[in-house]
Amino acid sequence: MPKVIADITMSLDGYVTGPGADEQHGLGDATELHTWVTEQDAVDTEILERATAQSGAVVMGRRLFDIVDSPGGWNEDVGYGADQTGAPPFFVVTHAPPQDVRLERELGMRFTFVDDLATAVDQARAAATHGDVVIMGGGDVIGQALEKGLVDELRIHLAPMLLGGGTPLFKPGTRQMYRQRDVRPSRNAVHLAYERV
Template sequence: MGKVMAGMTMSLDGFINDRNGSARKLSTDFKELLEAPSFKEMTKDTGAVIMGRRVYEMADPFLWANDDYEFQVPIFVLTHTPPEKYPKGNDKLSFTFVTAGIESAISQAKKAAGDKIVQVIGGASTIQQCLNSGLCDELQIDIMPVLLGKGLSLFQGIDTDKLELERTKVDETTTIRTSIIFKVTNTSPGV
């Protein structure tokens, strides 16, 4: 089966959104990012996506969950309560709402992805759960050259005693975005 890769964009001072909960300043290069060769390769190599309920609802899913969405794969949404209505998807993109936790979401996504990558695209809680469970193989952090001062930190709540990170790649993804990929090793025996 393929690997599990978690990824998130953050400010230079380590925040994934500002004090008001907005990530707008971290996505000013979004159109350029969609055209970046490394992003196109990543979407091609992705077989399934895991996201949290907040990420799913950040924009109206009935507008973005269509044939134009960059990830045309099964999407597993980690949630406590599935929505009553959701987009039907298409022959490639589908939605599964997982209420049994991150381990179940990763297991289902790995089966759906086969030999391709399972991409965990957020939010912070979903990626934190993935890292703390020991089920994340790689972590991609995209750094944007902005300072937010305050906000939500991706690494708050991470059990740092259990993880080791080894940088494997650095890429100037867009004219302003730098992507760093780390191999994640769980150092806790028995996990």
């Protein structure tokens, strides 16, 4: 059975976006969080390529979907696995599916809209004929998945910055044990992987 991996970039003080995050400003005022993606060194490139290759299906929240499906979002050059062959199926957690999906129309990507996170994860597991299920965000969806015990492995790309506010990854009251599996420092981040105990 495929593992469920939560994979996200986080600041040193626990935020996955800065203040002001919206459809036009996906990371708010904190685009530097993803310096490890935009200015990759060899370690960053290896981490990205391995994660994309291991993705059998992807789960995301509606806010993140709206950002990547917007006119300034993903395209044939920038997006989840854009430089790889093929794209995994995507499952979007929302109570209000959109009427039109630009990424399906323009790039042939596959999106399924599901109104419950646990159901989205189950459907993603069934669709992941190779690789694992990756919950890529946003922070609220990953926080819910952690809280509900749906995550087998937590991957955090720790950016060397303090934000002082924004979208927190961890919800108060969530207490779980993880075992450290891997630590890979790069020039731009520390890539951490934890397995749930």
